[in-house]
Amino acid sequence: MIYFVLRRSIFAVVLLLIVSAFTFVIFSALPSDPAALTCGKNCRPEVIESNRERLGYDRPLIEQYGSYMKGIFTGRTYGEEGSSIHCPAPSLGYSYDRHECVTSLIASTLPVTASIALGAFVLWMGIGVGLGTLAALKRGKWQDRVATAFSVIGVSLPTFFLGLIFIMVFVIWTGILPFPRYVGLTENPFDWFMALLLPWFVLAIISAATYVRMTRNGILEVMNEEFVRLGIAKGLSRRRLIVTYVLRAALVPIVTIAGLDFAFLLGGALVTESIFNLPGLGKLTLAAVVNSDLPILVATTMVAAVFIVVANTVVDILYGYLDPRVRAK
Amino acid sequence: MTLLSVQDLRVTFGTADGDVHAVKGVSFDVAAGETVAIVGESGSGKSVTANSLLRLNFGADVRTSGRILLEGRDVLAMSEDEVRAVRGRDVAMIFQDPLTALNPFYTVGRQIAEAYEVHHPGTSKKDLREIALDSLRKVGIPEPTKRVDQYPHEFSGGMRQRIVIAIALVNSPKILIADEPTTALDVTVQAQILELIAAMQQEHGSAVVLITHDLGVVAEITERVMVMYAGRVVESASVVDAFATPTHPYTRGLLKSVKSLDTGRHERLESIPGIPPSLIKLPSGCPFHPRCSFASSLGSRCSTEVPELRAVGSSSSACHLPNERLLDLLGGAHDR
Numbered sequence: 293m294i295y296f297v298l299r300r301s302i303f304a305v306v307l308l309l310i311v312s313a314f315t316f317v318i319f320s321a322l323p324s325d326p327a328a329l330t331c332g333k334n335c336r337p338e339v340i341e342s343n344r345e346r347l348g349y350d351r352p353l354i355e356q357y358g359s360y361m362k363g364i365f366t367g368r369t370y371g372e373e374g375s376s377i378h379c380p381a382p383s384l385g386y387s388y389d390r391h392e393c394v395t396s397l398i399a400s401t402l403p404v405t406a407s408i409a410l411g412a413f414v415l416w417m418g419i420g421v422g423l424g425t426l427a428a429l430k431r432g433k434w435q436d437r438v439a440t441a442f443s444v445i446g447v448s449l450p451t452f453f454l455g456l457i458f459i460m461v462f463v464i465w466t467g468i469l470p471f472p473r474y475v476g477l478t479e480n481p482f483d484w485f486m487a488l489l490l491p492w493f494v495l496a497i498i499s500a501a502t503y504v505r506m507t508r509n510g511i512l513e514v515m516n517e518e519f520v521r522l523g524i525a526k527g528l529s530r531r532r533l534i535v536t537y538v539l540r541a542a543l544v545p546i547v548t549i550a551g552l553d554f555a556f557l558l559g560g561a562l563v564t565e566s567i568f569n570l571p572g573l574g575k576l577t578l579a580a581v582v583n584s585d586l587p588i589l590v591a592t593t594m595v596a597a598v599f600i601v602v603a604n605t606v607v608d609i610l611y612g613y614l615d616p617r618v619r620a621k
Numbered sequence: 622m623t624l625l626s627v628q629d630l631r632v633t634f635g636t637a638d639g640d641v642h643a644v645k646g647v648s649f650d651v652a653a654g655e656t657v658a659i660v661g662e663s664g665s666g667k668s669v670t671a672n673s674l675l676r677l678n679f680g681a682d683v684r685t686s687g688r689i690l691l692e693g694r695d696v697l698a699m700s701e702d703e704v705r706a707v708r709g710r711d712v713a714m715i716f717q718d719p720l721t722a723l724n725p726f727y728t729v730g731r732q733i734a735e736a737y738e739v740h741h742p743g744t745s746k747k748d749l750r751e752i753a754l755d756s757l758r759k760v761g762i763p764e765p766t767k768r769v770d771q772y773p774h775e776f777s778g779g780m781r782q783r784i785v786i787a788i789a790l791v792n793s794p795k796i797l798i799a800d801e802p803t804t805a806l807d808v809t810v811q812a813q814i815l816e817l818i819a820a821m822q823q824e825h826g827s828a829v830v831l832i833t834h835d836l837g838v839v840a841e842i843t844e845r846v847m848v849m850y851a852g853r854v855v856e857s858a859s860v861v862d863a864f865a866t867p868t869h870p871y872t873r874g875l876l877k878s879v880k881s882l883d884t885g886r887h888e889r890l891e892s893i894p895g896i897p898p899s900l901i902k903l904p905s906g907c908p909f910h911p912r913c914s915f916a917s918s919l920g921s922r923c924s925t926e927v928p929e930l931r932a933v934g935s936s937s938s939a940c941h942l943p944n945e946r947l948l949d950l951l952g953g954a955h956d957r
Contacts, residue, residue, distance in 0.1 A: 432681065518721035525675055525716075526736045526788065527708035530701075540726050616772040617725055 293619065297609055304605040311597040316357050319590050326586050330388040346370055347388070360385065384594070385587035389580075394591040397576060402595075404474055405572035407484065408491050408564065409557040415496035417550060420503025425539070427504065428511035439504050446501025455494045455567040462490060472568040491568045495561060499553060503546065510542035517541070544614050548607050555603030559596025624828055625651040625674070625796055626690040632669050635682030639901045643669040645852035646687070651796065656822065656829040658839045658860070660875070661849035662897050670849070671798050671832045673697075675712055676704050691796075710740040713789035715818070717801040719781035723773035729784045730769035733757070736788045756787040759824075760817060779810035783817065790821050797827045803838060815841050836879050840864060848872045851898050851908035858936030868938035868947050870913045907941065915942055 327344035328335065344350050347370060348359060359368065363383035370377045370386055379386055379393035387394055427439035462469045472490055475483040514520060515538055523537045560574030569575075573592055580588035612619045632644040644666040651657050659667045672678045674689060676696060689696040691711060696704065716722040724732055733756050734749035744752075750769070757765035760783040773781055782802065789797055799818060803811040819842045822829050831843055839846055839860060846863040848856040848871065856869040867873045874893040895912035898904055910916040910923035919941050928939045933947050940947060 518716055518718060519724040521677060521679075522714075522716055522722045522785070522788070523724065525677060525708055525714040527705045527710060527739045528735075529705065537724060541724075615726070617774045 293612070296612055296619075300605050300608050304601050307601050308598060311601070312361070312594055313357065315590055315593045315597070316360065317353070319586050319593075320353055320356070322586070324584050324586070329584050329586070343388070347386070384591035387580075387585055387587050389583050389585040390588075394587050397588065398573065398591060398595060401571055401573045401576045403476065404570050405558060405560055405565070405574060407477060407488055408495065408561055408570065408572060409554060411488055411492040412495035412499065412557065412561075413550075413554045415492050416500040416503060419496055420500035421507050421543070421546065423500070424504040424507025425511060427508040428515070429534070431512065436508075439508065443501045443504040446497050446504075449498060451494060451498055451561075451563040452567055454498065455491070455564060458490050458494055459567070472570065474570050487568075487570075491561070491564050491570060494567075495557070495564055503550070506546055506549070507542065510546060511538055514538050514541045544611070547614065548611055551603045551607035551610070552600065555599040556596075558599040560592065622653050623650045624653045624655075624692060625830075626688075627670075627674075628688040628690070630670065630673055630687035630689065631685070632666070632673055632678060633684045634678075634680055635684070636901075641900045642852055642903065643900060644673070647849070647852075647854055648687075649847055649854065649857065651828050651830060653795065654822075654826050654828055655845065656819075656831065656843045657845045657847065658831045658833060658843040659847050659849055660833060660836065660839055662834060664851075664897050664900060665849040666852040666900075667832045667834075667849050668800055671714075671800050671830060674796070674798055674830070675708050675714060677714070706740070709736055709789075709794070710792045711794055712796045712798065713792065713794040715782075715785055715789050715797065715799040715802045718805040719778055719785050720805065722785050723781055725773055728770050728772055729757070729776070730754070732773075733784070733787050733791055737791045740792055752791065756791050757784070759790075759821070760784070760787045762787075778806055779813065782806060782810075782814050786814070786817060786821065790825055790827075793825045794827055796830060797822065797825075798830045798832070800832045801834070802831070803835070804833070811838070812841075818842065836864075836875065848875070851903060852900065853908065853939065854930060854937075855909065855939045856936060857930065857938075862934070862936045866934065866936070866948065868933040868936045869940050870915055870942075871909050874912075907939075918942075 325340075327340050327347065327349050330343040330347070331339050348356055351359075362368070363379070363381070363385070365381055366383075367381035368379050368383040368386075370379075377386060377393075379395060382395055384394040384398065386392075387397060390397065423439045423442060427436040430436050459471070463471050469486060469490060472487040473483075474487050477484045520533065520537050523533050528537070558573075560572060560577050562574035562578055564570070565572040565574040566578060573595065576588060577592040579585070580592065627650070628648050630644055630647045631642075634641040634643060647666070647670055649657070659670060661667045669678055673685060674691075674696065676685075676699075678685065685697055687697070691707065694703075696707065699707070723729065727735075730750065730753040733753040737752050738744055738749055753769050754765045757769060762768050762780060762783055768776075773784070776784065782805075786802075797818070802818065803814050806814060815838060818829065818831075821827075829842075831838070833839060843860050846856075846858055846860050847854050848863070848869065850871050856863065856867065856872045858868065862868075863872060864876065867876055871893070874891070877891040878893060893912055898908055898911070904911050904924070906922070906924040906926050907913070907916070907928050913923065916923040922941050926941065928941045930937045930939045933940075933944050938947060
């Protein structure tokens, strides 16, 4: 087991290196000149050239990548003494558009995204697995139909549409909730909760739709397994059979996908954050796209990649723990 | 003493294509400690009959009628809780495919212990472990103290079937239903498993209802044979009579289609012409008549009238042919 974990972790690190190199190359290959973007439309060529030198864009790509990677571990200083800017480790670059170190931008936006992702995840797993289980156990009855209808509607609704409807209904028409304005959890837990309630539900409903179907089908499939029949033939109660046999087996693949979906969400919920005006990673990324703020784009892409790779590794290890057949290999 | 009495059992599955009449009026008795085999092709209703004994036929639309008297109590009339108390305690089942019958997520020890604990709640963990170890020992698993904590995938098919048998026998059931217990196994392992079932039966005094399509298995361990065809019992006889003097054309066909050591190298193996009938649209009259070589000799009777099971010699047979002709024609048929 230790060997298994170790091997997966090494693999994850190698994968991240490859991803970072690719990200770096792709963004460098973009036609926009990063140095030209540093000082607006009417810029004198001398300023562009001095900025190019200051930010290191005049060096060969491989060297740029080298100092970028080094910056992650040691921090990085841009420019000469006097007018220099220092970004402490782990430095993910400097945004000339916002005049801020990218790391601190991410540090301020990540908690927002994490709050959104965590709450939505809990909700959608609850709704998805709960409703899916109900649908499977009441197969063909009205509960099943309601769950299936929910699933179809949820899958078909775009996030922005559902988000706008929620704002219309809960904020504008009925006024039950204030318009979401993000407040840190440590500042005021109640306001934090109220601000995130709508985005949580929007994301949860849309993601849960898939999970309802997956859970329902997974359970029905497991119910046809011979070992479940043996469980019945043993005289197990229905409740015990469903919990220890059916759900145990049906949830293994769902855990895998849930881990990846959660990681994906941690990379930034672009649409949701924009609609509800939440200053998260997604919104940071979107603004960077609009402003061609390459350092931020490289960094957010890498951060998202880290989440996905880490989640993949965790899920792999978890899978080995959940399924004894995988553990053996 | 009659332990189990099945009376006019009928099982119908409603499907989109129409009703499937899987079992159409099956009756038989099983005495304590006896071994009875139910033989038939796929779709003959033998497995459905076996599953009915524990109410294990599932589906959206399953209709079961008749009576299944277990020591006088009708299994079909029991409440869910009552059936649950019977399952695994009074009547246990060995499944066909040991590769899929065990839960892949739990150790074999836990699965054996669970079968006991369900009917003996409150048994201590320590006792349960002893019981699991003891069960593994009895069914001949080597190194039980090590194996008890292993998962099903760490065992071979034959070993897994031994574990399935251990699970079935942990409560010393009165009846053991074995649904094709050797079909999924290697030939070399088959004999071992059959021996084990026979030995366990001796030890626990259980009656065995063996479901199989393998006549070799029947000859090996059973006393009485019921041959099923299209949801009906067409012949019921002692194992000796069934092999020596089959009294139904179908039984005769089955026996002739088995290759034995005496079959010559260049001799063609006989087969029963045609295919088993669709259970949705059964042939009129005797369900076997379209495939029966004797049907034409009786005019239209075979295609209009369903034959009832009646005594022929010491066996029972559901065939319109007169007794003398049945014994004449069929008795000598198995001349090898």
